[in-house]
Amino acid sequence: MYFGFKDISINYGKREIIKDVTIEFPKGKTTTIIGPNGSGKTSLLKVISRAVTPVRGEVVFNGKPLKQYKLKELAKKIAYLPQVHNSPSDIDVRTLVSYGRYPYKQFGRGLTRYDNDIIDNTIEITGLKNLQNRLVETLSGGERQRAWIAMTICQQPEVLVLDEPITYLDIGFQLEVMELIKKLGEEMQLTIIMVLHDINFASRYSHYLLSIKDKGVYSYGDPRKIITSGKLEDIFGIQSQIFEDEKNNCPFIIPEKKRSKWLTLGN
Ligand SMILES: Nc1ncnc2c1ncn2[C@@H]1O[C@H](COP(=O)(O)OP(=O)(O)OP(=O)(O)O)[C@@H](O)[C@H]1O
Numbered sequence: 001m002y003f004g005f006k007d008i009s010i011n012y013g014k015r016e017i018i019k020d021v022t023i024e025f026p027k028g029k030t031t032t033i034i035g036p037n038g039s040g041k042t043s044l045l046k047v048i049s050r051a052v053t054p055v056r057g058e059v060v061f062n063g064k065p066l067k068q069y070k071l072k073e074l075a076k077k078i079a080y081l082p083q084v085h086n087s088p089s090d091i092d093v094r095t096l097v098s099y100g101r102y103p104y105k106q107f108g109r110g111l112t113r114y115d116n117d118i119i120d121n122t123i124e125i126t127g128l129k130n131l132q133n134r135l136v137e138t139l140s141g142g143e144r145q146r147a148w149i150a151m152t153i154c155q156q157p158e159v160l161v162l163d164e165p166i167t168y169l170d171i172g173f174q175l176e177v178m179e180l181i182k183k184l185g186e187e188m189q190l191t192i193i194m195v196l197h198d199i200n201f202a203s204r205y206s207h208y209l210l211s212i213k214d215k216g217v218y219s220y221g222d223p224r225k226i227i228t229s230g231k232l233e234d235i236f237g238i239q240s241q242i243f244e245d246e247k248n249n250c251p252f253i254i255p256e257k258k259r260s261k262w263l264t265l266g267n
Pocket residue numbers: 012017035036037038039040041042043044
């Protein structure tokens with residue numbers, strides 16, 4: 001297995017959240033995890049970042065369980081951007097991006113010329129050149145997200161894990177960040193695993209979708225296979241119309257109605 005979950009189960013106390021999930025993420029491709037609120041998507045990503053320890057199973061990278069790697073070694077291979085990230089208030093964009101080089105730093109040494117070249121290049125390709133001296137706290141939400149993504153890219157990872165990277169952004173910045181992720185994925189041949197709530201963005205920007213329901217994998221595959229009105233009804237309890245986005249060559253959904261006891265009361 002290149003990278004994936006092998007028989008992962010997650011509990012919080014006695015409560016079981018995820019049960020026996022096994023999935024391999026294809027190398028160099030983008031896989032997006034979708035599923036209802038509270039279904040365990042973030043918990044799965046946190047197992048990759050080691051913030052959550054599964055009760056059973058393991059994450060496998062290059063055929064070896066993650067726990068057999070040294071943390072510094074892993075940080076050069078896998079970058080993780082959590083859903084909520086608070087920047088220190090007094091650092092500028094360049095400094096934030098440079099944090100991505102920490103796994104490569106020798107003890108007691110500063111950044112090398114090579115590190116600075118990588119930082120320059122990352123700032124260039126993520127369109128941050130004009131913002132590099134600005135304090136991170138003064139950036140708009142979209143600009144800030146770009147800066148954080150740049151930090152992960154500066155790590156030169158093979159695997160990039162993103163938890164809801166566009167959730168708090170307006171539609172313009174959502175599009176900009178998704179295009180950036182796509183560009184970086186293609187140029188750096190990244191294996192991207194992310195969680196998105198927006199099914200249409202997930203459909204358009206993913207090679208594969210993984211849907212989570214009832215503690216496990218409900219469906220996995222090409223967006224065309226996953227985005228069907230029957231499956232979306234099962235996963236989210238919604239009725240929807242599905243169309244073909246011919247320009248982007250993927251399905252898109254118009255949600256119609258939620259199956260909800262609140263809405264039908266009194267009818
Ligand atoms: N540290 C924790 N302690 C106890 N329960 C937790 C903890 N973290 C998450 N949970 C619970 O585990 C379940 C899964 O949470 P998780 O955040 O993984 O779901 P999610 O699919 O990412 O949800 P959302 O789409 O709302 O972000 C939820 O019921 C949540 O309340």
